[in-house]
Structure formats: structure tokens, C-alpha cells
Amino acid sequence: MSLSPPRRTSVFILSGIILLAFILRIYRSDTYGIWFDEKATLLISQCIAMEGANQHDVFDKKDSPYFTPKEFWKPKTFADFSEAVQRSDIGHSPAYYAVLWIWEEIFGLSDLSIRFPSIIFSTLTVLLLYFFAKRHFRLEPESATRLALISAFIAAIEPLFIAHSHIARNYSMTFFLTLLSTHVFLIIMEKEQKKKAPTKLYLGYCALIATSILSHYLTVTVFLCHGLYALLYVRKWPMWYKLGASFAVAIGFVSLWMIFGGGQSTFFTLNHQAVFYRNLALTNPVNSGFGLILPATIPNVFWRSLPIWSDLVLFTNGLATATAGYRNVGVALLIGLLSVFLIYRYRNQRQPPQWVKFVLPVLMLAGLAFYSIYPLQHLVLSATLPLFYLMIVALLEDFRPNDRPLIVFLVLLSVVPTLFLILMAFRSGHTYGLTQRYSGFSFPYVIILVAILIRKLSTQKLWLSLPLTAVLIIQGGLVIQLLQRIYNDTAAKYTSFSVPRTTNPFRESAKKIEALYAPGDTVLYPSLKRREYSDIDKSGRPYAIIDAQLVNIYLPKDATYYQRIDPMERDKIVLVKGKTGQKITIFDLEGTKYRY
Incomplete structure (x- = not known):
């Protein structure tokens, strides 16, 4: 089936816009190392809690201070995943971490790999916005196409979309999911006006509500708008029943996570954070270490x-x-x-x-x-x-x-x-x-x-x-x-930076350890003193082990390298040669310079 010349032109322009969006998003996306929130993303997606609250059998053995990558990478369970999300991200975004886990199982754990889902979702948002604008406005076909192309082009160059496509976090995914949810919601409204929307649309809408909220809790603000729209313009009671059922079932799925999964401590943590940040705002708004509050x-x-x-x-x-x-x-x-x-x-x-x-x-x-x-x-x-x-x-x-x-x-x-x-x-x-x-x-x-x-x-x-x-x-x-x-x-x-980051120091350290390690050697990791702000933060040890966690993420899963935490060292990852006792500095983290 051949396309008419105007449609062929619009397809050509749209293809160019999508290509531009993808190039703008993938360009330099792996230039800089992972930052603090991405470290949480990386560990949680592997069912590991930051600071190892679910890894006491690795880092806190009574009979030995040593651990190996093979022990670090022991098989994880859903309970590990749930605890990792609960302790490292207030029980937040399990749907995103699940998607990322599947992606990482296929494509590995490189900086580009863990950020690539954000690139994909951000690019798909540009394409979806084109279809959204073209479908839902009652304009002449040529005018609707022009509006849709302009919308897609603006989305392609939007700085927020580009910036978050470079970050291994849930934002690009939630932007896409909430737009798709609104698209499906409007299709339901449209079909109900004419006759009756098929049940599969309501089921899809229900699944999108649950997935969106389990990707970011604040997506509820979008569904609040859906509810306001229904309150203002929906006059058919059957539609209210179906929409209400869709919301109820979706919230039911979310409630399962909140009651039985990692979300069970979310409200406690949010309340604690509100009190904590309010106290900082009243006592130390400038130099709190959390930015200006x-x-x-x-x-x-x-x-x-x-x-x-x-x-x-x-x-x-x-x-x-x-x-x-x-x-x-x-x-x-x-x-x-x-x-x-x-x-x-x-x-x-x-x-x-x-x-x-x-x-x-x-x-x-x-x-x-x-x-x-x-x-x-x-x-x-x-x-x-x-x-x-x-x-x-x-x-x-x-x-x-x-x-x-x-x-x-x-x-x-x-x-x-x-x-x-x-x-x-x-x-x-x-x-x-x-x-x-x-x-x-x-x-x-x-x-x-x-x-x-x-x-x-x-x-x-x-x-x-x-x-x-x-x-x-x-x-x-x-x-x-x-x-x-x-x-x-x-x-x-x-x-989040005004001074450019370096490449990923933990991945580079892992490569260097893998190249230099020989049987009998020992890898020593630094141990900064850590602050615990609530019970959720408590790991049972007074020092940080996240440097060791992040290096082990990139080491071979079956390796038996001997490693331990050095309580006397604050900054350097060191390889001690077993035969000579020679100490080789793998990387100097320089205090908090590379740890943000």
C-alpha cells in the first residue's frame, strides 16, 4: 500500500525527528560515571541494599573478615529485592527496578546499559506525543499532522527529557507511562461517546495506572487529573463504574506492594523525612549537605x-x-x-x-x-x-x-x-x-x-x-x-553537578583488580564513617561498605578474590600482593569527591 505524498512527507519528517531525539539522548550518555542516585539504582536492580543490610553473611562473618565476589553475588530472592527497595529508595519504583533487572540480565551492567532504558523511554515519549496530538484534536488532517510534528520536535529537544535520558532513574519511564495512560484514558472517553469501549481498554488502563504508580508514587497527580476530568465531563453512570473499578483494582495491586512488599515502610519514611528536612530548614538551611532547604x-x-x-x-x-x-x-x-x-x-x-x-x-x-x-x-x-x-x-x-x-x-x-x-x-x-x-x-x-x-x-x-x-x-x-x-x-x-564528573571509578577499579589480581593477593576497601538518619538506614555497622559493593558489582560473579574492609583507610582502594606485601593503589576516592 503506497502512501499519499503529504503522508509520505509527514512520515519522513517524523522519522527525522525521532532520529534526532535518539541522537540527542544517546550522545555522551556514558561519558560520566554514575552518581549517588544511580548507585542506588544499580544496587537495587540487583536486589542488593545500599550498605548491605541484606548482606550480613558477606560483610559481617564472625569467623572471617574476608569476602569474595562469588559470595557477594550469591542468588537473591524476592525478599532481597523487597528489602533493597525499602532500605535504599523508601519502597519506591519497584516496577522500574524490575524492568531494569530484565534489561541488565540481557545487556549487562555498563553505564550505557543501565541508562539505555531511559534513552528508549524518552525517545518513545517523543513518538507517542506525535500520535497523542494527532489523535485527540478535532482538526483537519493536515493541521493535526502539523500540530503533532511540532509537538514531537519540541519534545525531541526538551532539555529535561534529554537530561533524564542520561540518568539511570525512573523518570523517563514515568513520563512515558503517564502519557500513555492519558492517551488510553482519552480513547476510552472517545469510544464511550460513540458506543461502548471494549473491556480490554479498561484492563490496559488499569495496568498502566498500577505500573505508573509503582514506577513513581507522584504519578498519582496525573491520575488525579483524570479523576477531575471525569468529575467535570463524564455523565454516564456505567462509565463511572468501569473507571472506578479500574482505579480500585490498580490501587489494590499497589496496596499489595505497600502492605506485603518493600512499600510497607514508605509512609513512615516519608513522615520521618518531612520532620528531618523541616528541622534542617529551621536550623541549618545552607550547609546541611542536602542543598539549600x-x-x-x-x-x-x-x-x-x-x-x-x-x-x-x-x-x-x-x-x-x-x-x-x-x-x-x-x-x-x-x-x-x-x-x-x-x-x-x-x-x-x-x-x-x-x-x-x-x-x-x-x-x-x-x-x-x-x-x-x-x-x-x-x-x-x-x-x-x-x-x-x-x-x-x-x-x-x-x-x-x-x-x-x-x-x-x-x-x-x-x-x-x-x-x-x-x-x-x-x-x-x-x-x-x-x-x-x-x-x-x-x-x-x-x-x-x-x-x-x-x-x-x-x-x-x-x-x-x-x-x-x-x-x-x-x-x-x-x-x-x-x-x-x-x-x-x-x-x-x-x-546535579556544576563540576564535571570523571568516568566511573568503580568500574575502572574492577577492571584494574581483574588485571592485577593473583592468588594470595588481598583487596582492601576504605571505610568512611556513615551517618544513619532512621531505622531504615541502619545496617548494624558504623562504617560504609558501599565502595566495596560498587566495585564488586563489576567483578566477575564467580571470582574468588580475597577482599576485606580496611578500618584504618578512608579513601584508597588498595591491592596487597601476597608474595611481597607490596601495596598498589587501585584508586584514591579522595574523601567524598567520587562518592556523591
């Missing part, structure tokens, strides 16, 4: 959440932290307000005055004379109000009344996850949880809203479209600079 006052929550809101939208990405000074911001917003007035007054006039055709770019460029710092960012800021205004105009003008429920749904999905974080910040009394990745489920829906804006902008008169398009191009350049910082490991918000 502030009390949840209205000003603190406002300023900490502002970057989350601004970075949700591609054309405002980075503006909350890059714009500075009340005078600069005031000038930019004043120009934005004047621009909105001009657009409101003259946009629909067939023949506006000649001066209108020049005033918008002149007005925006005039602001450059007043900005004392970050002039390009303030120039972009001056265009944000007219861009948001044009987005609202597009939502009101370009969609029929029957599309209004879908628009309301998109807005809910765009804002509720972040509003939930803000509510939880006030409830817990601190700002520690106000971070973009916890509300990243909103990004696909915001991307569609931005695509609607760009589609509208392309239909406007040149005096309006050219200046705003030029600003979007400038913002595109700023986003490219951000991507460069992400690839260079210096974008702290996205990578």
Missing part, C-alpha cells in the same frame, strides 16, 4: 517554585534564574504589556496603520538599552506575555466548543503536578521537594500547548509573527547553550 513560607515557596513554572515552557526555560534586577524585569514586563495591547488592538485589522508594522520589533529592541545584565534573556522575557496571550487566543479561536474539555484537561495536567508539590511543601514545612523532576509528568501537555501557539504564530501577519519568531529563535540558541552544559555535566539543575 528553606522553611515553607509563602515567599520561599514562591521563589523556589518559580523556576519550576518557567522551565515547564520551552520559551521561558531558564528565565526565572537568568533574569535579574527589578528594573530589568520591570522594563521587560512593561514592554510585554505594551506588546499585548498592540496585538489585541491591531491583530484582526485588515489594514493596520503603517507604524504598527514596525513598532513591535522596535519596542522589544529598545529594551536592550535598559538591561544591565543578561540582555538576551530579558529580551526573551519581554516577548513572553505576548506569546502567552497568543496561546490563549489560539485555544479560544482555533478549537470548536467540543474541544474545550480536552483543552481544560491539558491545562489541568500542565499545572496540577506542580501545585501538588507546592501543597506538599506547605504541609511538610520545607522546600526540599520543590524540584522539576517530581512534576515532570506535566511536560508532554505543556509541549502541546506550546505547539498550538507556534501553529497559531505561523498564521499571523508578518508584523506580528516575525518579531516573535525571532525571539523564539534567540531562545532556541539559549536552549542549545543549556544542552551544551548538560552534555558537559555543568548544568547543576539538570545533572
Whole structure:
């Protein structure tokens, strides 16, 4: 079956976008070694608790201080998996760890391998967003395809998606699962409008709810939006019964994990963390070792959440932290307000005055004379109000009344996850949880809203479209600079680092041990003193063994290398030659430099 020329063109463009998305995600994805959260991911996926609470028979033998990789890699059970998740990630994300375990069994434990599922899920999110936008808007086929392609392209270059595709954590998977859940939910709504949705759709939806929540607990904010949509627009009682049953069965599966699995300590741990971080916010907000944690006052929550809101939208990405000074911001917003007035007054006039055709770019460029710092960012800021205004105009003008429920749904999905974080910040009394990745489920829906804006902008008169398009191009350049910082490991918000990491020191140490070890040798591991914050953290020993765990992860599973913890050493992994007693430094971890 041959495709029509327009469809052939759209398939070609979509293929290019997906290829671009994959390249942007795989590029430099294994350049830097695993960081603290990824260390937890790696160990949990192998059913091992960080600091070895389920490995006392390996590290705490009464008759011998020695252990071997073969002992370290003894077969694990579901109880080991459950305990590892409970102790190392508050009973969180078992579905993700299960998927990663299967992947690792096939493709091994390299840095690229453990990050590759994130790359795949992130790339699939771009493809799914194309089908989502094309399917659910009642537009002419050509217009729907254009909207879908724009949405996919924005998702392909979205910095948050790219950054989290480089991290062996659950976020990329949950972004995909929640978008797929919403896609299936809307298909159910659509089919129920016409006749009756098949049971298999409800079963699939139920499975997606359970899998999403068991991948990240905060995905419940997306399903809260589903419930709000049903409350506002569903009027058929049979649909309520089926949706209610889907939710009930899904929550039942989740409850099994919460009652009998590793999630049974989740609520205790979350409550403990809330008290712990609140005390830090009140006593040591700056130098706590956990970043800046502030009390949840209205000003603190406002300023900490502002970057989350601004970075949700591609054309405002980075503006909350890059714009500075009340005078600069005031000038930019004043120009934005004047621009909105001009657009409101003259946009629909067939023949506006000649001066209108020049005033918008002149007005925006005039602001450059007043900005004392970050002039390009303030120039972009001056265009944000007219861009948001044009987005609202597009939502009101370009969609029929029957599309209004879908628009309301998109807005809910765009804002509720972040509003939930803000509510939880006030409830817990601190700002520690106000971070973009916890509300990243909103990004696909915001991307569609931005695509609607760009589609509208392309239909406007040149005096309006050219200046705003030029600003979007400038913002595109700023986003490219951000991507460069992400690839260079210096974008702290996205990578947690401002100084680039090295390659994985634990994998390199394992390779060196494997090359140098001979029978009779002994490997010595350092033993930093560790802090235990709750009963969940307790391992029964006062020193850390995670360095030994991470090196053994990369050693051959059947090796019988003699190893032990050196209580007198804090930094160095050392190989002691059995015949000569010579000490060879395998790696110097330099305190906490390589341990974050």
C-alpha cells in the first residue's frame, strides 16, 4: 500500500525527528560515571541494599573478615529485592527496578546499559506525543499532522527529557507511562461517546495506572487529573463504574506492594523525612549537605517554585534564574504589556496603520538599552506575555466548543503536578521537594500547548509573527547553550553537578583488580564513617561498605578474590600482593569527591 505524498512527507519528517531525539539522548550518555542516585539504582536492580543490610553473611562473618565476589553475588530472592527497595529508595519504583533487572540480565551492567532504558523511554515519549496530538484534536488532517510534528520536535529537544535520558532513574519511564495512560484514558472517553469501549481498554488502563504508580508514587497527580476530568465531563453512570473499578483494582495491586512488599515502610519514611528536612530548614538551611532547604513560607515557596513554572515552557526555560534586577524585569514586563495591547488592538485589522508594522520589533529592541545584565534573556522575557496571550487566543479561536474539555484537561495536567508539590511543601514545612523532576509528568501537555501557539504564530501577519519568531529563535540558541552544559555535566539543575564528573571509578577499579589480581593477593576497601538518619538506614555497622559493593558489582560473579574492609583507610582502594606485601593503589576516592 503506497502512501499519499503529504503522508509520505509527514512520515519522513517524523522519522527525522525521532532520529534526532535518539541522537540527542544517546550522545555522551556514558561519558560520566554514575552518581549517588544511580548507585542506588544499580544496587537495587540487583536486589542488593545500599550498605548491605541484606548482606550480613558477606560483610559481617564472625569467623572471617574476608569476602569474595562469588559470595557477594550469591542468588537473591524476592525478599532481597523487597528489602533493597525499602532500605535504599523508601519502597519506591519497584516496577522500574524490575524492568531494569530484565534489561541488565540481557545487556549487562555498563553505564550505557543501565541508562539505555531511559534513552528508549524518552525517545518513545517523543513518538507517542506525535500520535497523542494527532489523535485527540478535532482538526483537519493536515493541521493535526502539523500540530503533532511540532509537538514531537519540541519534545525531541526538551532539555529535561534529554537530561533524564542520561540518568539511570525512573523518570523517563514515568513520563512515558503517564502519557500513555492519558492517551488510553482519552480513547476510552472517545469510544464511550460513540458506543461502548471494549473491556480490554479498561484492563490496559488499569495496568498502566498500577505500573505508573509503582514506577513513581507522584504519578498519582496525573491520575488525579483524570479523576477531575471525569468529575467535570463524564455523565454516564456505567462509565463511572468501569473507571472506578479500574482505579480500585490498580490501587489494590499497589496496596499489595505497600502492605506485603518493600512499600510497607514508605509512609513512615516519608513522615520521618518531612520532620528531618523541616528541622534542617529551621536550623541549618545552607550547609546541611542536602542543598539549600528553606522553611515553607509563602515567599520561599514562591521563589523556589518559580523556576519550576518557567522551565515547564520551552520559551521561558531558564528565565526565572537568568533574569535579574527589578528594573530589568520591570522594563521587560512593561514592554510585554505594551506588546499585548498592540496585538489585541491591531491583530484582526485588515489594514493596520503603517507604524504598527514596525513598532513591535522596535519596542522589544529598545529594551536592550535598559538591561544591565543578561540582555538576551530579558529580551526573551519581554516577548513572553505576548506569546502567552497568543496561546490563549489560539485555544479560544482555533478549537470548536467540543474541544474545550480536552483543552481544560491539558491545562489541568500542565499545572496540577506542580501545585501538588507546592501543597506538599506547605504541609511538610520545607522546600526540599520543590524540584522539576517530581512534576515532570506535566511536560508532554505543556509541549502541546506550546505547539498550538507556534501553529497559531505561523498564521499571523508578518508584523506580528516575525518579531516573535525571532525571539523564539534567540531562545532556541539559549536552549542549545543549556544542552551544551548538560552534555558537559555543568548544568547543576539538570545533572546535579556544576563540576564535571570523571568516568566511573568503580568500574575502572574492577577492571584494574581483574588485571592485577593473583592468588594470595588481598583487596582492601576504605571505610568512611556513615551517618544513619532512621531505622531504615541502619545496617548494624558504623562504617560504609558501599565502595566495596560498587566495585564488586563489576567483578566477575564467580571470582574468588580475597577482599576485606580496611578500618584504618578512608579513601584508597588498595591491592596487597601476597608474595611481597607490596601495596598498589587501585584508586584514591579522595574523601567524598567520587562518592556523591
